[in-house]
Every structure is written in structure tokens, then in C-alpha cells.
Amino acid sequence: MATLLSTLPGLLGGLIVLSIGAEALVSGAVTIARRFSMPPLLIGVTIVGFGTSLPELVVSLKAALRDAPDIAVGNVVGSNIANILLIVGLAAIIAPIAAKFLSYRRDLLAMLAASLLMLALGWSGDIGRIAGGLMLAGLVVYLVYTARCGMAEETDVEPEHLPAWRRSLPVAGVSVVIGLGALFLGANWLVDGAIEISRAFGLSEAAIGLTVVAVGTSLPELATSVAAAIRRHGDVALGNVIGSNTFNILGILGITSIISPVEVSPAIASTDIPVMLATALALTALIAFSRGIGRVSGIGLLVLYSCYVVWLLAG
Numbered sequence: 001m002a003t004l005l006s007t008l009p010g011l012l013g014g015l016i017v018l019s020i021g022a023e024a025l026v027s028g029a030v031t032i033a034r035r036f037s038m039p040p041l042l043i044g045v046t047i048v049g050f051g052t053s054l055p056e057l058v059v060s061l062k063a064a065l066r067d068a069p070d071i072a073v074g075n076v077v078g079s080n081i082a083n084i085l086l087i088v089g090l091a092a093i094i095a096p097i098a099a100k101f102l103s104y105r106r107d108l109l110a111m112l113a114a115s116l117l118m119l120a121l122g123w124s125g126d127i128g129r130i131a132g133g134l135m136l137a138g139l140v141v142y143l144v145y146t147a148r149c150g151m152a153e154e155t156d157v158e159p160e161h162l163p164a165w166r167r168s169l170p171v172a173g174v175s176v177v178i179g180l181g182a183l184f185l186g187a188n189w190l191v192d193g194a195i196e197i198s199r200a201f202g203l204s205e206a207a208i209g210l211t212v213v214a215v216g217t218s219l220p221e222l223a224t225s226v227a228a229a230i231r232r233h234g235d236v237a238l239g240n241v242i243g244s245n246t247f248n249i250l251g252i253l254g255i256t257s258i259i260s261p262v263e264v265s266p267a268i269a270s271t272d273i274p275v276m277l278a279t280a281l282a283l284t285a286l287i288a289f290s291r292g293i294g295r296v297s298g299i300g301l302l303v304l305y306s307c308y309v310v311w312l313l314a315g
Helices: 002-035 040-052 054-065 069-094 101-124 129-149 169-200 205-217 219-230 234-259 266-290 295-314
Strands: none
Touching (some): 002 054, 002 169, 002 205, 002 219, 054 069, 054 169, 054 205, 069 205, 069 219, 069 234, 069 295, 101 129, 101 266, 205 219, 205 266, 205 295, 219 234, 234 266
């Protein structure tokens, strides 16, 4: 109990600082990009899409450098599972999501392809620099193709509609610097706290990475999707999750493995990655055959996530 009380503030503090850092970085970067006349489409595809996944990137990279590969890989796999079962489930309960398969076909197929690639890499036992480079190249191709097809989201707020102080380049620059600093500080606290808790309670680093760390680093996606659902923009909530899942695999694991190759434990490769693929297939099936996700389906997704977490921690 003493160990939990001593590590809990750092763990919670890391989650909070990560969220603040991501928001500050994205806000400043979007302002700078708009001031230099970057197209809104390009901003949405690169800065905003990349920014909401920055917590996962920094945490996975930090974990890999700290020789904690289970947290690095578990963070990505667990985030993808939570994105569909937890975040889409909550969004659907708040407001049913109507979706046509043709509208999401390109992005769903990209998510499924990335998930299948992750399954193959898991069976191989490690993700090296060459594989990481190919994953990152695949992400670039996907982003360029998406941008050219006009499928990316545009930024919601134009700089001229922001308060004057938010439109200032110096303020935007400071925001970017503060955001970067907060991300790295929060990642340190979160990874250190997760390792300490796993050791104190006899839990595997994989279990902590797949649950606490994964959900914590998915807070930007959770906040975005829930807010979109409350405003009855279910398409935004759904698109945010699908894009994030593709980016998590190709971008985060790609960059992480280029800098520090990671091993994939047999447990994650044989169980959790297949679960991640199954959730991606389930989401695709719901959209293809049900033309959306209703409240009953949302409740079902949440029940499945609860069962998965209980089974994971009990094991």
C-alpha cells in the first residue's frame, strides 16, 4: 500500500502533464502553421493527427529506451483496443453513430492492414529498424494519399477566430516549447510509475502497459471523441479512432523501433495483438453490416473491454 501511495501521484501527474503537453503543442503548432499559410487539410493530416498521438509516441519511446519493451508495445496495442472498445463504446452510448462503409472504407482498410502487419511482426518476435522504417514509409504514403483524396479532417478553429493572444507567433512558439517539455516530463513520470507499480504488485509490465498506460495515453482521443459525440458529430469521433489506430502502429512503433528496436513478448504476440485485430474487424463489421454503432452495440463494446481488462489483470 505504501508503494502504491508513493507512486500514484507520479502516475496521475504524468497522465495530466501528458494531456496538457499534447494540447499546448498542437495549439501552438496549428497557430504557427496557419500563420505561414499551410492549408487546413495539411494541418489536419499532419499536426492535429500527429499531436493527439504524441503521448503514445513519447511513452513508447521512453519505455523502449528504459529497456521496458512490454510497456512500449503494450501501450500501442492496448491503446488500439481501448480506442475501439472503450472510446467508441462510450461515444455510441452518448449518441448513436451513423456511418456508411463507403465513407470509411479507405481508412478502415488501412487500419486492418496495419493490424495485420502488427500481427506478423508480433509472430516474428521483434520490430527492428528496417521494419520500423518500412512502417513509417507506409504511414507517409497513407497520409499523402488521404490528403490528396480529401479525406482528412480540417482544423475546427481558424486563427482569426481565436483570441488575439492565441494568434501571436511568440505565444505559439512558447506553447510548442512548453508542450514538448510537458510531454517528456509526463512520459518520465508515467513510465517510472508504471514500472514501480508492476514490480510492487507482481503484475507484468505488459499488463500495466496494456491497461493503465494505454488508457492514460489515449486521453486526447477519449476527450476528442466524447466531445464530438456530445455535439452529435459521431463521424468525427469514429474517424478520430480509426485514424489514431493506424497512426499508433505505423507511426509510433515505426519511429520507436527506428530509434530503439523493440522485442514483442510471446504473450502479447499470441493473445493481445490478436485481440487488437479482432476489435478492428468487429468495428469494420459493425460499420459494414449495421451501418453504424447504436447504444446497444456501445454497451456491448464496453462490456467486452471490461472483461478484457479483468482477464488481463487476473492473469
